Amino acid sequence: MSSWFDYTVNGLIIGNIYALLAVGLALIFGVSHLINFAHGSVYTVGAYVGWAAIRYLHTPLPATMLIVVAVCAGLGIAIERLGLRPLQGSARIAPLLATIGISFVLDQGLNLIFTPDPRALSSGLPNWRWQVGGGTIGIMDLLIGAIGIASAGVLFGFLRFSKLGWAVRATAQDRDAARQMGVDTDRVNRTVFAIASGLGGLSGMLVGMYYNHIDTAMSFNATLKGVVAQVIGGMGNVPGAIFGSLLLGLTESYGVALFGSSYRNLFAFVLLLAVLVLRPNGLFASARQTPPEPMTGTFIAPSRPVRVPAWALWAGFVAAALLPLVPDIAYILQTLTNGWLYAMLALSLTLVAGTVGQVSLGHAALLAIGGYASALLALDLGVPVPFAVLAAGFITAVVGTALVFPAFRLRGHYISIATLGIGEIVGLVILNWEGLTRGPIGVAGIPPLEAGGWELDSPRATYWVTLVVMAVLGLMQARLLRGHLGRTFRAIREDDIAARTYGISLNRYKGMAFAYGGFAAGISGGITAHMYSYINHETFTSQISVLALTMVILGGLGNLTGAIIGAVALISLPEMFRFAAEYRMLIYGFTLLLLIRFRPQGVLGTV
Amino acid sequence: MAFLEIRGLTRRFGGLTAVDAIDIDFAEGELLSIIGPNGAGKTTLFNLISGHDTPDAGSILFDGRPIAGLKPERLAALGMARTFQHGRVFANLSVRDNVLVGAHTRLSLVRRSVPVIGPVVELFAALLRPARVAAEEAALAAEVEGIVTLFGERLTPRLDQPAYSLSYANRRRVEIGRALALHPRLLLLDEPTAGMNETETAEMMEIIGRLKADGLSILLIEHKLDLVMRLSDRVIVMDDGEKIAEGLPEQVRNDPAVIEAYLGNRAVGGAA
Numbered sequence: 001m002s003s004w005f006d007y008t009v010n011g012l013i014i015g016n017i018y019a020l021l022a023v024g025l026a027l028i029f030g031v032s033h034l035i036n037f038a039h040g041s042v043y044t045v046g047a048y049v050g051w052a053a054i055r056y057l058h059t060p061l062p063a064t065m066l067i068v069v070a071v072c073a074g075l076g077i078a079i080e081r082l083g084l085r086p087l088q089g090s091a092r093i094a095p096l097l098a099t100i101g102i103s104f105v106l107d108q109g110l111n112l113i114f115t116p117d118p119r120a121l122s123s124g125l126p127n128w129r130w131q132v133g134g135g136t137i138g139i140m141d142l143l144i145g146a147i148g149i150a151s152a153g154v155l156f157g158f159l160r161f162s163k164l165g166w167a168v169r170a171t172a173q174d175r176d177a178a179r180q181m182g183v184d185t186d187r188v189n190r191t192v193f194a195i196a197s198g199l200g201g202l203s204g205m206l207v208g209m210y211y212n213h214i215d216t217a218m219s220f221n222a223t224l225k226g227v228v229a230q231v232i233g234g235m236g237n238v239p240g241a242i243f244g245s246l247l248l249g250l251t252e253s254y255g256v257a258l259f260g261s262s263y264r265n266l267f268a269f270v271l272l273l274a275v276l277v278l279r280p281n282g283l284f285a286s287a288r289q290t291p292p293e294p295m296t297g298t299f300i301a302p303s304r305p306v307r308v309p310a311w312a313l314w315a316g317f318v319a320a321a322l323l324p325l326v327p328d329i330a331y332i333l334q335t336l337t338n339g340w341l342y343a344m345l346a347l348s349l350t351l352v353a354g355t356v357g358q359v360s361l362g363h364a365a366l367l368a369i370g371g372y373a374s375a376l377l378a379l380d381l382g383v384p385v386p387f388a389v390l391a392a393g394f395i396t397a398v399v400g401t402a403l404v405f406p407a408f409r410l411r412g413h414y415i416s417i418a419t420l421g422i423g424e425i426v427g428l429v430i431l432n433w434e435g436l437t438r439g440p441i442g443v444a445g446i447p448p449l450e451a452g453g454w455e456l457d458s459p460r461a462t463y464w465v466t467l468v469v470m471a472v473l474g475l476m477q478a479r480l481l482r483g484h485l486g487r488t489f490r491a492i493r494e495d496d497i498a499a500r501t502y503g504i505s506l507n508r509y510k511g512m513a514f515a516y517g518g519f520a521a522g523i524s525g526g527i528t529a530h531m532y533s534y535i536n537h538e539t540f541t542s543q544i545s546v547l548a549l550t551m552v553i554l555g556g557l558g559n560l561t562g563a564i565i566g567a568v569a570l571i572s573l574p575e576m577f578r579f580a581a582e583y584r585m586l587i588y589g590f591t592l593l594l595l596i597r598f599r600p601q602g603v604l605g606t607v
Numbered sequence: 608m609a610f611l612e613i614r615g616l617t618r619r620f621g622g623l624t625a626v627d628a629i630d631i632d633f634a635e636g637e638l639l640s641i642i643g644p645n646g647a648g649k650t651t652l653f654n655l656i657s658g659h660d661t662p663d664a665g666s667i668l669f670d671g672r673p674i675a676g677l678k679p680e681r682l683a684a685l686g687m688a689r690t691f692q693h694g695r696v697f698a699n700l701s702v703r704d705n706v707l708v709g710a711h712t713r714l715s716l717v718r719r720s721v722p723v724i725g726p727v728v729e730l731f732a733a734l735l736r737p738a739r740v741a742a743e744e745a746a747l748a749a750e751v752e753g754i755v756t757l758f759g760e761r762l763t764p765r766l767d768q769p770a771y772s773l774s775y776a777n778r779r780r781v782e783i784g785r786a787l788a789l790h791p792r793l794l795l796l797d798e799p800t801a802g803m804n805e806t807e808t809a810e811m812m813e814i815i816g817r818l819k820a821d822g823l824s825i826l827l828i829e830h831k832l833d834l835v836m837r838l839s840d841r842v843i844v845m846d847d848g849e850k851i852a853e854g855l856p857e858q859v860r861n862d863p864a865v866i867e868a869y870l871g872n873r874a875v876g877g878a879a
Contacts, residue, residue: 502785
């Protein structure tokens with residue numbers, strides 16, 4: 001058994017790696033108020049560049065490091081120039097979504113070049129270990145520690161003593177004032193992205209060497225950890241990010257020591273939520289600081305939505321309902337069935353993220369709750385499937401709202417980070433609560449869809465069921481928003497301070513939106529579970545959350561017809577054109593980027 | 608007892624005392640103006656009264672009830688409405704919906720409400736829309752059309768346009784319409800004529816005068832002194848967070864401390 005000393009060393013090493021990520025995120029947030037969701041992808045690119053340099057160029061370690069830093073810094077500059085600079089002055093959420101799009105493109109690019117198979121990344125260093133006290137320290141530990149401390153020192157010197165470092169700090173304090181005083185803020189942004197990405201790539205390479213393992217799926221986790229560490233230390237606070245990273249590394253390491261490695265991330269996200277709820281400005285901020293988000297300014301760009309006439313919607317519905325009568329289109333029916341299921345999720349998210357403006361990045365967790373609720377009710381309690389699905393909707397409404405409730409006081413980007421963390425926590429609880437969820441084995445043998453003894457598992461039947469349920473949920477939502485709730489929800493999105501001034505309790509209405517959204521998503525998850533007959537903790541991944549958000553933006557925030565069109569366009573179309581399936585994430589990424597750049601209000605416009 | 612009674616109200620930001628031990632007595636039906644140079648602490652005072660900020664010291668009694676530190680949504684339910692210095696309309700909502708949001712606290716589903724059960728009832732009522740709820744909505748919609756006629760033909764033709772498409776002056780009018788839809792017992796107006804030309808200012812002055820004649824209690828922050836002098840029952844002058852003068856408009860106008868604060872000859876050492 002390892003000693004506490006080993007766990008401490010391990011925690012500090014992991015913390016050091018997180019620090020290399022978090023410092024970059026903090027620098028970027030400092031100058032541009034942006035959470036860079038592409039940061040983890042740069043980290044993965046760094047790992048693969050290191051692998052390629054060693055494999056093909058046979059570079060020694062110092063040269064490999066230089067190449068990694070240089071390539072990733074260049075990538076950072078490209079991200080800033082192509083993805084973000086054109087978005088200056090657009091809605092605050094736009095650059096954040098752009099970085100999500102960029103991360104899709106980078107990840108899928110790596111997948112296509114290097115295949116998703118994991119690879120070994122050896123440091124080529126001798127395997128020396130030293131006995132210290134009750135444990136050991138290896139040469140890789142020392143290297144990572146040294147690189148962490150050295151980069152912090154160089155960064156400090158740069159920010160404190162160089163002229164460009166001054167400019168970075170000035171821009172972080174007040175971008176407009178810095179620009180008026182002649183600071184080239186574009187150059188500052190470029191520099192910051194280069195430094196951040198260089199450090200991020202280096203971090204990816206070091207992690208690969210530490211575990212002697214790299215794969216293309218490591219991006220998302222890296223982004224999450226960097227963001228968590230940064231939130232702990234306070235957004236945009238560079239020393240805070242280092243402290244937050246070490247704290248996160250130690251917490252995870254001790255958590256693993258106490259409960260086992262499947263709890264690692266659970267500790268990270270619980271720490272994240274605790275900090276967000278108790279000290280949303282980070283551990284170092286004074287308690288009564290002005291909110292970090294600006295007090296005014298619209299979240300959503302002005303929009304003139306396209307009004308789709310009711311007869312066109314009915315015509316579309318009738319056409320969709322008659323489609324199964326066409327012979328030999330089972331495959332198309334299947335892809336459209338999938339589309340309808342996603343449309344329910346998109347309807348749910350367009351209410352929460354679009355109408356109320358709470359951009360949730362953890363919406364797939366609602367599917368998971370609904371899926372498990374319905375599956376377990378039907379299997380363990382013998383509840384008939386239709387009632388199980390309906391009950392799953394209500395359970396998801398209650399559980400989902402209760403889970404997000406602590407995050408209701410957060411605003412802007414913070415709500416996205418919190419929902420991301422809550423989504424991860426739901427997945428980890430499902431994985432670890434074996435008594436209820438059967439843990440990693442998953443739930444098998446879920447009874448198929450049926451109603452009153454009629455089996456509904458043919459492609460046609462599931463198609464009709466999902467289409468009708470989706471249409472009913474959409475109509476209910478439209479009816480809900482036609483009354484006073486529509487304007488109340490939208491008022492919160494447009495200006496929550498003015499909304500409160502007129503007596504709108506934010507908790508109450510956010511709660512209602514999440515409850516209805518949870519209901520719709522829970523139904524979708526429930527039906528999915530009965531269709532698949534098997535689900536586990538990886539059936540509803542966080543990628544689905546981002547995908548759902550892409551659909552919502554594609555259709556137009558808060559736009560119900562848009563959400564359905566977005567779901568069908570992103571789910572069914574790539575599957576119908578089979579050649580495109582392999583490039584799906586690439587398509588999603590580019591769709592998101594192009595939309596944000598050229599039609600931020602979506603195809604049909606914000607409602 | 609005064610309708611609004613403020614004692615020793617203080618708010619500090621770091622080393623700066625934005626509002627420094629202010630006392631105010633305000634009677635029901637009065638129109639009290641607060642004037643003073645930029646940075647005197649007028650808007651901070653409003654923020655403290657309307658619950659957007661919490662005082663460091665002092666008390667506020669509204670109709671005998673202590674309200675310092677209460678949340679703005681609570682104060683709205685007590686009948687306090689305010690407008691904002693820079694205008695905070697809901698940009699993507701129509702003029703009609705903007706004004707309807709003002710009536711939010713009057714909705715029967717919102718007014719009598721139990722935690723957890725109340726929101727669930729509200730959700731189902733919005734979904735099923737029973738006759739009573741529909742009738743209430745219809746009555747409010749009719750009332751909104753009445754409220755906007757206060758501004759003549761300025762807003763009526765634009766009822767269904769989104770607020771972002773309005774001129775600056777029209778947005779200020781929407782804000783006032785929204786405040787009136789709350790049926791306020793106390794109305795706080797923060798520079799209602801900012802950014803308006805002379806005609807528009809005169810129009811706004813007439814509207815405020817009419818509201819006052821209807822018996823509405825109004826606290827007004829305003830820079831245009833002729834408007835203040837003409838409308839106010841009393842005037843309070845603030846400078847550097849302190850109340851430097853208080854009284855009838857003509858008294859305040861001739862107060863040497865006020866003249867000094869406005870011309871700033873203390874600060875520039877008589878250079879003017």
